[in-house]
Amino acid sequence: MKKPKILLAERNDVLNKKLKMLLFGNGFEVIETSDKGDALRSFQNNSPDLVIVGSSPGDTRDGLGVAQQIRQSGCNIPLIMIAAHSSEDQAIAALKAGINDYFKQPFSFEELMASVKRCLSGFFLRESSREHGVTPPCLIDSQKMIGENVQIREIKTYIGKAASTDTNVLITGETGTGKELAAELIHRNSPRSKKPFVCINCTAIPDSLLESELFGYERGAFTGADSLKEGKLKHAEGGTVFFDEIGDMSLYHQAKILRAIESKEVQRIGGKGSIPLDIRFVAATNRDLDQLVEEGKFRKDLYFRLNVARIHLPPLRNRKEDIPLLLCFYIRELNLRFGREVECLTKDALEYLLCYDWPGNVRELKNLVEATFVNLSSRQISLSDLPEQFRRRIGEARDLPRSEPDLLLSTLMSTNWNKSKAAQKLHWSRMTLYRKLAKYHIVKEGT
Ligand SMILES: Nc1ncnc2c1ncn2[C@@H]1O[C@H](COP(=O)(O)OP(=O)(O)OP(=O)(O)O)[C@@H](O)[C@H]1O
Known part of the structure; x- marks a missing residue:
């Protein structure tokens, strides 16, 4: 299989060397460049599969500029940004510029590699189908x-x-x-x-x-x-x-x-x-x-x-962002089957369901919606409509310590996807919230 080509545009020599070794060691081809103009030229001449762009302490906007120009050229290859210093504004600007993942120094090389591999999953799929x-x-x-x-x-x-x-x-x-x-x-x-x-x-x-x-x-x-x-x-x-x-x-x-x-x-x-x-x-x-x-x-x-x-x-517990979609899908299906007009779940009920780990996966979720429909009299499914034994099981799960993506997702749901309010509730900066959203690939349905 062809090696993925990564363009590394990082001005800090020490970091540049470390990243280069890391990427080589993981089987990637690396093209280096340290100058902004050179980065764009190199991008046009080499057609890389992913770009890692750094931003220097003196000019936090330079890396962003490279990313913006790449995006403006209509190219949607994965872009990862490493910021020497970071602010909430810059993180938001980076995400708006179409950066796929954003790291602030110091960062974990392991997390960076995981992100590189995730971003290149499309490349690997294309290559294996081409082969x-x-x-x-x-x-x-x-x-x-x-x-x-x-x-x-x-x-x-x-x-x-x-x-x-x-x-x-x-x-x-x-x-x-x-x-x-x-x-x-x-x-x-x-x-x-x-x-x-x-x-x-x-x-x-x-x-x-x-x-x-x-x-x-x-x-x-x-x-x-x-x-x-x-x-x-x-x-x-x-x-x-x-x-x-x-x-x-x-x-x-x-x-x-x-x-x-x-x-x-x-x-x-x-x-x-x-x-x-x-x-x-x-x-x-x-x-x-x-x-x-x-x-x-x-x-x-x-x-x-x-x-x-x-x-x-x-397992469903590793893709909880799909729970609301699955709930809607089954509610729609049961509405059609039973001639009902159930709309959705209350925020509380949804939050409860997001805390649960679903050992029976999608089948268990489907059965829960069906069981809930039996006794449902209103148009919204609230906590008290969920069958008693489910409430007990979910209640027990709520008392257990929650994983970070779970916590993030349920907080976003509870704030109607208002990121400032969610960040406040979690005692995080908005920048941290954006980083975590990118890290766990959490996106709001329909965006
Ligand atoms: N992603 C999904 N979207 C919609 N429905 C799903 C999804 N995954 C599973 N289901 C539904 O969940 C139920 C269980 O799925 P399925 O029988 O395919 O699971 P399985 O992995 O084969 O289970 P088992 O190992 O117990 O045989 C089915 O009704 C299926 O339609």
Whole structure:
């Protein structure tokens, strides 16, 4: 893969040297420049993938000027600014100038590297699709996967790309994070979309029946086999088979599945010859497959066969900014279903829901909205409308120390996204608030 090219425009020699070593060490190509005019020339001549621009103590506006001119040229590559001295005004000006992230000296190199990698995620996606000769298509039904969180957006792009190839896909993530939904989107967006999508829940079929369910049997193969049964794999001919909870499949059946994937054929129980298969395999698990492989509970060869494309769905607690979107989505859906006109949640109720960690993820949130609708008489969902056992659980969670992004998000919600009031409530400067918003990628819906 092509190395990302970073233009480093930092006048402080010592810092410049340190940054250069850090970036080289992390596998980036670095172009250096120390003069403002030179920075713009270098930007035009080298077409970097990211720019890190510094601002000197004497002239805090110089770095900003470079950033503004880059943006004015219509280029939207990621820009990171390092300020020698900083003020609230400058931080706001930097964000207005379209800087993606802003650091004030002294800062943590680790945080800077994390930011560089985050900002370059688009580059890595583009490069990997270029390597595989794939142009990212527009995702059909993408609105079914709600979320504006950076990871969710990247997953949607990746689904579009993975769908157009015919590779096997492994989807991981906790229960209720949307693994089946992702598998359906892959199928819907693939050239196989007109053919069946067959979902096989590996834990729902008893071990003794799995073989006959998947591969089928010939008439008379065993007592009770009165007629030929095709089997689920053959049902999916031309389409996609989704193996849910693949991590729970026995080693014996893993071997059978591996054979079907490798040979692209099945043998019915009691059958003599093999039957060709034309299906795509997508598998999901909420278990740690790497660990299961290490423990000898999951076949390494099957793991490698499935893990060609990989999607990991983040838990809802790590993307709480999507909670209001998901709530609106389900309220709208239930309004349509039950002919209701529920508008939204009260601030208190929303704040409560933002404190909770959602171990059951999106499924738990969806169930909560449904359960709340049962007894709801008003147009707004208030705290007292939430089912009793949820209130108790959420109440317990509120007493636990809260993480910084949680605190920030719920404060913003409680101040109606008034950043000055939120900063006041948190005893932060507005500049700190802006830095944290950028750090945690928290954006208001619709902005
Ligand atoms: N991002 C999302 N937007 C909207 N709905 C979602 C999203 N993620 C999940 N859901 C919904 O949440 C419910 C659970 O999702 P899904 O069954 O895909 O989860 P899962 O990860 O496969 O769970 P499990 O591991 O328990 O099988 C479904 O109703 C699904 O439509």
